[in-house]
Amino acid sequence: DAGVIQSPRHEVTEMGQEVTLRCKPISGHDYLFWYRQTMMRGLELLIYFNNNVPIDDSGMPEDRFSAKMPNASFSTLKIQPSEPRDSAVYFCASSQIVTDTQYFGPGTRLTVL
Amino acid sequence: QKEVEQNSGPLSVPEGAIASLNCTYSDRVSQSFFWYRQYSGKSPELIMSIYSNGDKEDGRFTAQLNKASQYVSLLIRDSQPSDSATYLCAAVRYQGGKLIFGQGTELSVKP
Numbered sequence: 001d002a003g004v005i006q007s008p009r010h011e012v013t014e015m016g017q018e019v020t021l022r023c024k025p026i027s028g029h030d031y032l033f034w035y036r037q038t039m040m041r042g043l044e045l046l047i048y049f050n051n052n053v054p055i056d057d058s059g060m061p062e063d064r065f066s067a068k069m070p071n072a073s074f075s076t077l078k079i080q081p082s083e084p085r086d087s088a089v090y091f092c093a094s095s096q097i098v099t100d101t102q103y104f105g106p107g108t109r110l111t112v113l
Numbered sequence: 114q115k116e117v118e119q120n121s122g123p124l125s126v127p128e129g130a131i132a133s134l135n136c137t138y139s140d141r142v143s144q145s146f147f148w149y150r151q152y153s154g155k156s157p158e159l160i161m162s163i164y165s166n167g168d169k170e171d172g173r174f175t176a177q178l179n180k181a182s183q184y185v186s187l188l189i190r191d192s193q194p195s196d197s198a199t200y201l202c203a204a205v206r207y208q209g210g211k212l213i214f215g216q217g218t219e220l221s222v223k224p
Contacts (some may be wrong), residue, residue: 042214042215042217043157043214045211045213091157098205099145101147102212103159
């Protein structure tokens with residue numbers, strides 16, 4: 001298996017622009033997680049899905065952030081409009097059950113100027 | 114109080130020594146615990162999972178869980194420079210099943 005796939009690996013954009021991050025989970029994994037990692041706040045869970053349905057989005061920082069999972073093999077995290085404080089590494093992870101090992105993708109390093 | 118707490122380090126040990134990484138958690142009913150390793154610029158990767166009180170060994174790694182004290186630890190025997198990384202402790206929150214990560218402990222193994 002190719003593991004969790006994320007794109008793009010790096011994104012540099014200007015404040016106010018829309019940013020879309022993409023994730024393909026491991027086939028057969030029913031859970032998909034979006035995390036954000038910064039030096040100050042560490043690794044934070046933003047939202048997670050079970051069978052394509054959002055279960056907990058309490059970590060989404062504000063309405064500028066939205067996430068979708070239209071099918072079992074694809075999810076997006078969108079930031080509109082982006083702000084410099086959104087600069088971070090965004091990880092996608094997947095697992096077979098929610099309490100089981102999560103496998104992380106390589107991450108997207110986002111820089112908002 | 115953070116749900117999962119770790120000393121940020123850095124923890125520095127000489128090559129061949131035992132590195133001891135510690136973690137405490139606040140959710141008394143958490144049942145699942147994980148140690149992830151993260152190299153600089155890379156994504157977290159699982160080292161060990163532990164669910165029952167006691168020790169669990171895997172090669173040079175031993176995870177220890179004490180639910181009464183709400184304490185998880187990771188021992189790395191015969192530490193190697195390649196073990197230099199940040200080690201993240203994580204606990205599954207009982208309500209909702211979310212995985213909560215600590216801030217991570219940076220380990221440096223000196224040749």
